[in-house]
Amino acid sequence: MRPDFFSWGRAATACLFLCASALPGASEPTHGIAMYGDPALPPDFVSLPYANPDAPKGGRVTTGNVGSYDSLNPFTLKGTPPWQLQYLTHESLMGRSWDEPFTLYGLLAESVETGPDREWVEFTLREEARFSDGSPVTVEDVIWSYEVLGTDGHPRYRAFWDQVARIEQTGPRKVRLTFSTEDRELALIAGLRPILKKAQWDGRDFAESGREDIPLGSAPYVVADHEIGRFVLLRRNPDYWGADLPLRRGTNNFDEIRIEYYGDNTVLKEAFKAQTLSWIREFNAERWETQYDFPAVRNGEIVKSEIPHQKPSGMTGFVMNTRRPPLDDWRVREALILAFNFDYINDTLTGGRQPRITSYFSNSELGMRPGPADDAVRALLAPFADTLPPGTLDGYTLPSGDGSKRNRANLRRAVQLLEEAGWTVQDGRLRNAAGEALELTVLLQQDALIQQASAIMDIYAKALERLGIRLNVQSTDKAQYSERERQYDFDLTFMRRSLSLSPGNEQRFYWGSDVADQPGSRNLMGMKSPAADAMIDAMLKARSRADFIAATRALDRVLTAGRYVIPIHNYAVGRIAHLKELRYPEDDLPIYGDGIGFLPEVWWYEED
Template sequence: MRSEFFRHARLCVAGITLALMASTAYAEPAHGIAMYGDPALPPDFVSLPYANPDAPKGGEVVTGNVGTFDTLNPFTLKGEAPWQLRFLTHESLMGRSYDEPFTLYGLLAESVETGPNREWVEFTLREDARFSDGTPVTVEDVIWSYKTIGEEGHPRYRSFWSQVGEIEATGPRSVRLTFTTEDRELALLAGLRPILKKSQWDDLDFAAARLEDVPIGSGPYIVDSYEIGRHVTLRRNPDYWGADVPFRRGTSNFDEIRIEYYGDNTVLQEAFKAQALSYLREFNAERWATQYDFPAVESGEIVLTEIPHNKPSGITGFVFNTRRPPLDDWRVREALILAFNFEYVNDTLTGGRQPRITSYFSNSELAMQQGPAEGRVRELLEPFADTLPPGTLEGYTLPESDGTKRNRGNIRKAMKLLNDAGWTVDQGVLKNAEGRPLVLRVLLRQDALLSQVQTYMEIYKQALERLGIGLQIETIDNAQYLAREGTYDFDITFMRRDLSLSPGNEQRLYWGSDTADQEGGRNLMGMRSEAADAMIDEMLSTRSREGFVAAVRALDRVLISGRYVIPVHQYSVGRIAHLKELSYPQDHLPVYGDGIWFLPEVWWYEAEDR
């Protein structure tokens, strides 16, 4: 009996020892962290796989934005800043590799450590990390940055901060964040918060910063000069501290990046043809195929490059503001989707060259499967069956037209849905029971990426007239647009949400119930869905890749069957027209394809005498 007792005791001690060893091993400082599994790159990696560590430094690149800017602080709600600044002038503790679904490697931090369940994360700063003015990046700067941006910064930063229970220094170069929410992604999001210099703001109001109060960062570029509404010039810092950090090798190769502002896309396009801009991204396949035959292309001075990717389609299209009746009725939204004759529009504007988005995560393994929900996806959704819109569990596909301009079949279906929702046509005008006509207001902004959106709406307006619906199209400048978008002052507007292979907390910002009425928020449709909230929670708490995929597929069903957006084209390939002197690593393209992490991040200037 005594030997049996000690045998059990030894087994218990052995089990406890193994558990402690496993916990300790998991919590050891590491060079990187992945959402699932281990980082693909080893601790001694030389550079990111899609960067050329031997890329030459030098030259300048000029890019163009449409609109204007009135601040150089991209971290507050006040004003509009050049969007590129957050990525080029400031850094975070870790940096993201765009060759993996969601993996971070050390940048300002040399290592990362987490608790067994990622209930906390700890970072150790590199001893030589410096701001652009040469002063060291300290733990005090890190703690101040998290608190200040989390409490006074742009709303996009506040959701993360609300889930931090404690932030504390654990050593002269280490800082730990402890979370209040069971969410595996928080440890990674913590590594991506921008770090600013605390002492700069001792006598300044961060949230109400003036134009000249440019936040000091630690990034490879600094603001060299600017003219309000005209241009911003960034200069590569010759004393940049991180040039030899593996994550940075082969990146930030241009000596100068100049951001020119233009009043509209037409002027920007002409500036590029005249080679006043170094590159231009083209999002219209028809224009790419038919309008890039101007002299500079034919002579070889401008090169046309296509960059494939393997990321989800995301959602691009016209979003309904469901805060406003009758857009709060799914039947009305379905009728409006039926009336949007995508097949005809696609043929007219892109020659049928760009396929349609079929769901928010289409083009990836995260996309919902066609037909009825099955397996774990059904298990996740069934508790919410009574609240789900038709088609969520049964299967929903976007309506297709016959491709003709009249779109008769879908117009008939749309009218039946509108009648069911209490709308009838009286003398050619669709009215409700109180006799009020249905008139929708579309809010659009002047933007280089949205040059064909106005045409979409002009065609759509004619289709809605056949249903007796009025459509008023209002195009305004960026400043006015942002103000009205931030207060949800629209019926319909254009929306683009890029989605990754590892969606996470940003999903709460896009379609979480808590953000539906948050001023300046990203939930443009005003979506409130218990099912969507639950699927996001499941995505963030599950510990297996299989469980994660099921949760995302279930969320995808809730989103697409909710009829919140009229989806348009997929952008399945990046199209970049650029000066012949601009080069990039062609032997290994990032899995996420083109983006600011690609151009200008890893491109370089190839001088003619090389």
């Protein structure tokens, strides 16, 4: 689908603008937009509630990534860029408040307006908005950005573009998107697309950009220096156009952010101990309690901070690729979950300090409730009752072990399910009727979680041996892993999906049938569930919070009872160890807790 580019003269522009403003039922332009209700902050708000508007500017900080990178373009499928770039070097028309479930406030756009049913959204650009080279951000740049990302950009942008019927200029600084599907979230998603400079790519293939092609952005930071595979240096633009915006006041305070790359997590941790790195996030509660007592912590040079949040648990664990038999059989997946002795693993590796995830949206009002589905959820799922795995409607709970190393009861149940699925032990190996042995490969990448994931798999492999299943663990560098993950070349792999308090269209990219076979999608399990697709549709069409919650709880049931992932720990608290000079607003934490919108965005550097 291609947009309708603006090509009329001034008279036609004026006529179109007057007609648009006279549409019956059209809302007035506002400073922000919320998924449900009104934005919490008034038009004259000074700063985000979790930002310090008086935070000092300055300081140079260094963070670390494991692996390597071979691209500085975070918006295409080609190459592996530093993940931080899309957040720190580019901006969108609207920006998020991480203290509200889903509310946007004006960034490149000074106002937003929607149709009565949000069938269209219109943005008015700020006249002062500038790219980092000083050139103005124009409507032409906006329209081109939507088109190129929707057609040649990373697949994560394409689902939205497929739902845009028309994009057009409706005034000197106005752009309107009209949608082809009923989906109230599209108006908000439109405000979050990154805006690029069209002129930079004239006569060039955006999708095939090379290593030295750095897309121009309008955000506070620019790439000042880099060496492929080793480091990237981001420098705060002294001429940044939006420094005084309420959305930006007290944010992006560091003068420089250096991203260093390390071969493995052990070396990265040692660099932090030596204070070469400014901060590190720790995901293992046991290590947090036992391995952060080195001299720099004891003498106060390094501080340990815990950041609570109110987000859903999301899903962290080992995802099973249902594109490959026998993982397309829920009985085999349930057997593999039963063989995973979480209680013993958790006690061994984390001292039992981290609870297990119980469902995708657990620990929030969006999560499914124990036992049978209530009336609202059951009504949504009833048309699909014959296709749903056991437990979806009546209640499904992850199997719990007895805490012992043997896990006998669960292994006995796993054997029964495997036999029902046609797998029996022959000559010490689990085989099907054709005599083929059940052998699985788990793919892991070298990142900050690789040590914990590898240790978990070592214990798990021994349990599977008792069932006659051989588990091969393959650890690869980030580039190899990214390509294999993109092509779904694995049986199991580590997966972490952070979910928000306002899940929406991204759920299609995570679990939707349409992207299950699309290379590079986030649907790693390859699930094709008409029930899940319908629940996502119901979420996006919901007119009330109650209807939205019912649809989300129904989706949670489909996902959890589908047995697609072997869940592990719930990361209910963010753990950040950092130099004592790094500060944050401790008394005004956002409901989303830690994340790229928290560290480094609202932190600052301050000497004692």
